[in-house]
Amino acid sequence: MTxxxxxxxxxxxxxxSLMIRERDALCQMDGLIGDADHGITxxxxxxxxxxxxxxLGDAALQDQFNVAGKAFLNAVGASSGPLYATAFLRAGKVAxxxxxxxxxxxxxxxxxxxxxxxxxxxxxxxxKTMLDAWAPAAAAIGAGPLRADIAAAxxxxxxxxxxxxxxxxxxxxAALLGERSRGHPDPGAASAAMLITVFCDQIxxxxxxxxxx
Numbered sequence: 606m607t608x609x610x611x612x613x614x615x616x617x618x619x620x621x622s623l624m625i626r627e628r629d630a631l632c633q634m635d636g637l638i639g640d641a642d643h644g645i646t647x648x649x650x651x652x653x654x655x656x657x658x659x660x661l662g663d664a665a666l667q668d669q670f671n672v673a674g675k676a677f678l679n680a681v682g683a684s685s686g687p688l689y690a691t692a693f694l695r696a697g698k699v700a701x702x703x704x705x706x707x708x709x710x711x712x713x714x715x716x717x718x719x720x721x722x723x724x725x726x727x728x729x730x731x732x733k734t735m736l737d738a739w740a741p742a743a744a745a746i747g748a749g750p751l752r753a754d755i756a757a758a759x760x761x762x763x764x765x766x767x768x769x770x771x772x773x774x775x776x777x778x779a780a781l782l783g784e785r786s787r788g789h790p791d792p793g794a795a796s797a798a799m800l801i802t803v804f805c806d807q808i809x810x811x812x813x814x815x816x817x818x
Contacts, residue, residue, distance in 0.1 A: 606811055606812075606814065606815045607706060607707055607708060608666075608705060608710075608811070609704060609705040614658050614659060616803070616807055617654050617659075618659075619807070620655065620803060621648070621655035624644070624652075624799075625652065627647075627799060628644035628648040631643045631647060631792050632644035632645060634789070635792040638774065638791070639777075640683075643685070644792075644796075646685050647796050649681060650677040650680050650686065652680070653679065654672075654673035654676045657673055657676035658673050658676075665702040666703060666704070666705070666706060667700050667703075670694065670696045671693070671694060673693045674692070674694045674697070677689050684726075685735075685793065687725055688721075688722050688735065691721040692718035692721040692722050692725075695717040695720055696718050699716075699717040700714065708751065708808065708811055708815075709817075711751075711808050712754050712755060712808070713746070714804070715743055715746060715758055716743040716746055718739060719736070723740065730765075732772070732774065732776050733772040733773065733774040733794070734769075734777060734791060734793055734794065735791070736794075737768060737769050737772070738762045738763075738765045738795075739765075740765070741762060741764065741765035743758070745761040751812050751818065752809055752812050752813075755808050758801065758805055762797065762805075763802065765794060766790060766791070766798035767790065769791035769794045769795075770787075770788065770789065772787065772791070773787050
């Protein structure tokens with residue numbers, strides 16, 4: 606089994622459905638330390654990415670990621686726009702100009718996206734941002750069996766997002782709150798963990814279907 610363009614199109618559909626479903630909860634979370642619009646931002650961005658990929662038709666995996674990144678950026682004016690646009694472009698380079706890639710290589714998409722977000726956002730883990738979910742997920746991926754790596758990445762992302770509750774924001778709008786930002790989870794990390802979980806679930810299901818360890 607390879608990871609094919611139809612799988613990636615389905616993934617973006619799942620991303621959009623998830624963000625639309627979680628929109629209000631993410632906005633409520635963001636309202637405690639930000640502008641209360643993170644859910645709207647992510648829902649609009651992922652819906653635009655989904656539609657762009659769906660309209661592309663037959664194309665390479667890299668083309669799908671590229672149009673998703675551009676569509677997300679065009680739909681989102683907030684800081685998440687350039688961050689996820691860069692992440693998708695980095696993921697596209699890993700996926701390459703091919704219609705499918707070995708399933709064993711798919712965890713590297715998480716690594717590439719984390720690197721893109723860190724580079725564009727000039728952030729490091731511990732600053733109470735989405736990187737606190739993406740970076741641990743990427744770091745959890747090693748040279749082990751596919752399903753073990755995916756499970757580790759999913760757990761690391763979820764744990765990283767929860768850990769932001771005890772952090773003090775040092776960059777972004779939440780940094781204006783200083784100590785008052787402690788005690789509230791970062792909405793960007795929360796949505797990132799949701800996206801990573803969906804992607805890991807998809808890969809795990811494909812691996813299970815072929816009894817890949």
